[in-house]
Amino acid sequence: MKIRTRLHIVTAASAAMVIIMALLVYWSQHRLAIANKAKNLADEIVSSVFERNTLRNDYLNNDNQRAKEQWFLKQNQLSDLLRSAPANLVSISDREIFTDIQKTMEGSSAIFQQILSNREGSRGGAPRTSGAIEIENRLVAQLLLKFLDTIADARKLQTAGNELIESTQKTAAKVSLAIIVSVSLFVIFVAWSLGRIISKGIKSLQLGATAIGAGNLHYTIPLTGEDEFSSVAVAFNTMSGKLAESHSALEQDLVARKRAANEIEGLNQELSHTVAQLQGANQELEAFAYSVSHDLRAPLRAMGGFSVALIEDFGDTLEAEARDYLNEIVLGSRHMGQLIDGLLTLSRSTRGELRHDRVDLSAMADRIRVELGKAEPQRRVTWRIEAGLSGGGDARMIEVIMRNLLENAWKYTAAVAEPLIRVYSELEKGERYYCVADNGAGFDMAHAEKLFQPFQRLHRQDEFPGIGIGLATAQRIVHRHGGTIHATGTPHKGALFSFSLPYGEEQ
Amino acid sequence: MNINKTILLVEDNSQDEKLILRALRKVNLANQVDVVRDGQQALDYLFREGEFAGRNGDDVPAIVLLDIGLPRVSGLEVLKRLRNDPRTRLQPVVILTSSDEERDRLASYEDGANSFVRKPLDFTEFAETVAHLGIYWLAVNKPPQE
Structure with missing residues (x-):
């Protein structure tokens, strides 16, 4: 599994936990609202019942018509309250209590109607008979019982509301704890396994990089699987393979270059050797030219000198033609002397600093x-x-x-x-x-x-x-x-x- | 010209020797010339050693005409030995050579040559130069010891 997937799972689990917690909060708030409503309803019922009781007493004792009307008004209000209530109530026991209260209410309403009809029947100025009073008293007693029933039911409703609150709080706490613990354990596990995978991968890569850095270009990182490290390892192995290829190419190139450099060096040595030889030959040649022209001077001087001596010392005894030939020798010697002098100058012009x-x-x-x-x-x-x-x-x-x-x-x-x-x-x-x-x-x-x-x-x-x-x-x-x-x-x-x-x- | 002084000619080239002697003869100086043909002979002559051991002690040459390129002991070596010996320290020496190398000229003067003369290539000039040298050193120049 890819590290990215694992990280996604951790993120998703955390998100799910947050959502569940939110739902839990929402759910518990809902339940608490219902419970509170039930309690409030019970309170209202209790207070309305008490008020009605007071109004009834007022009517019965003082024959207050206004109180009678108000009793009915209250009765209607209570009926409305009870009619609108069932939607808010969740548990079956609550509903039963409610139904009981409704029944009791209806009962008490019927009883009160009876009391009223009794009283209406006796109206017309005639005093009420003792039988009528008796009946009324009995009915009032029944009404009182119904009143007490209602109070008791309302109390039950209150208790049910309290119980609901308590149970909701307990459930919320348990569920939150369970979620927190399980998600934390999951996250810890995933983080630990991720850490293991990452450190293993990094170690492998580090080993590979060190090996390749040390020059072992044929090293292969032993990582298989589907995670990113494996991809990196594959890329790494490919890279080191290419490196090895180009390295060997470079090495070959280097060898070729070295060979070429050696060849060039060899040629250079040969060249400088040849240059040295040429310089030596040149110097030798110059020295030779110099010494030749130098050494030629003495015999030349002798040739010319003795020719002149011959002309000077024995000119008289020589024939004109012989003197002419000797003169040619003298001229030739002079010319040769000039040539030698020229050669010497030429040779000297190429020598020395x-x-x-x-x-x-x-x-x-x-x-x-x-x-x-x-x-x-x-x-x-x-x-x-x-x-x-x-x-x-x-x-x-x-x-x-x-x-x-x-x-x-x-x-x-x-x-x-x-x-x-x-x-x-x-x-x-x-x-x-x-x-x-x-x-x-x-x-x-x-x-x-x-x-x-x-x-x-x-x-x-x-x-x-x-x-x-x-x-x-x-x-x-x-x-x-x-x-x-x-x-x-x-x-x-x-x-x-x-x-x-x-x-x-x-x- | 009849002067009772000697020239010592140190010359290994017999043709040059003949030309020099002829040139000196032309100015009547040939009788005063002693010839030796290498450096060792020159030293023996001047220090009265070897074959010249019995040579007259008073006879000091007025001038030594010394070639440089000599067999056995070179002219420059002869010159050095003469200058290092108290007997010949002041002996007038003229280097007479075919060389016109600056190196040889400087070395000659450094070693105490009194004069450096290059043998002219032209024989007429050569004869004149030798004649001038002979006249100058024998007739004109005043030697260190009379």
Whole structure:
């Protein structure tokens, strides 16, 4: 049975008790009212009978006609009273008493009529005979008896009323007690059984919740039946089942994730291993390039040096062609020396920590301008260097960039009638670019990407000598500063190189 | 030029040695040059030990031209040993090397080199540089002890 049903039953029992108690009160009030009415009736009867008796005596003794009329009036009143009374009376004995009273009343009325007719018969002034008086006296005696009977009956009626009151009170008390006791016992029983059921249910649920909370997701709460706890237990079991399902799904997911994470970690390790290897290889390569270019210097010096020595010390005894060949060796050695120097610079530009300097690019450009002018004082070149150009980064490396770009501009304007070299800066998409522009030989944009590759040249040695390492070096340095370098050019019109230095701007 | 002073050349590269000697010969200084070919020999020469045990005690080189990359004992190690010995503490030493590493240059000065000269790649320049060095240290510079 459901707890709700049980609670409904308790409520209904309590309600029924209240209703029964109300009915009982109503019933007892009703009975008491009847009893009181009977008593009142008896009282009225007694008082009316006494009054009538007094009126009769008044009439008989004083021949008071008014008293006679009043006697009849009282008689009628009593009759009415008795006629209306039987509906209110319950017990049979009461009714019998009542009937007796009615009979007595009727009897006494008949007797009084006789007395009256006796008296009427003797009226006419003639004195009443002794026989008539005798008869009247007898009738009065009978009337007196009837009076006493009535009084006695009225007393009985009063007693019956009292008894009724008493019995009603007793019954009401007993019934109330019985109802209170039985209903209380019932309620106590139901409450006790409910408490048992509830505490058992809660205990089971608590055990289940604890078990599930501890991780035993396959625990089933052993509650069967039809009450709410069973429903909760069923719901609980369903929930723990679903939990177990999703838990196992989660676990699988977790395992998968862990595996994926392990894989990622493995890949990362592999990657960092590869990066370390690459870094190592790179460093090795740089060290190799450095030591190679370094170690190449001595034999090169020997080749060139001894060629020069041969020309200087034995030039006279050599044929012109032999001297020419030796000169070629000297030239070749010089060129190779420049290549090695370029390689060294390139290699150095990718090594070592970048410093953070504030660089006055205008002053730097001006210094290089003076140096270039001193090297070739016969050249007339117009320079326009924007004042206050300032950038951040590694000053020595930025000087390598500027030197390469300005030397190129200087070199490639050699054949121009009015050479012009400009150094300025401009903003492009919020980023500052430093520009070196010239009106020299320029280049074909189709070959622009070759410019920044080492040893790639767009001009022949006899046009413009060079080794093709300067721009590659400049680009590496710009890249190390997080920037970009662009070249634009038109053949015979000029070239423009612009670069940014974000690394320095950060500071 | 005829000056009665000695140059000690410590050079393991025989071609460089020849070029250096030729350059010095061009300025008439070749007769004053003693050549050793590694760091240990240089130390033996300067401390009159080993094969140089019988060398004349008064003959102190006016200048030591010291390469860095030397077999057995490196040039920087030689320099350190010279500076740590009271007999050679003041010995003028010029580092003459192919290296232009900042690291080597700083280490040389820290160890008490009197000068650091990079061997120019260009042989003409190289010859001129060596000649200048010889003239400067033998004719111009005043040594600590006469």
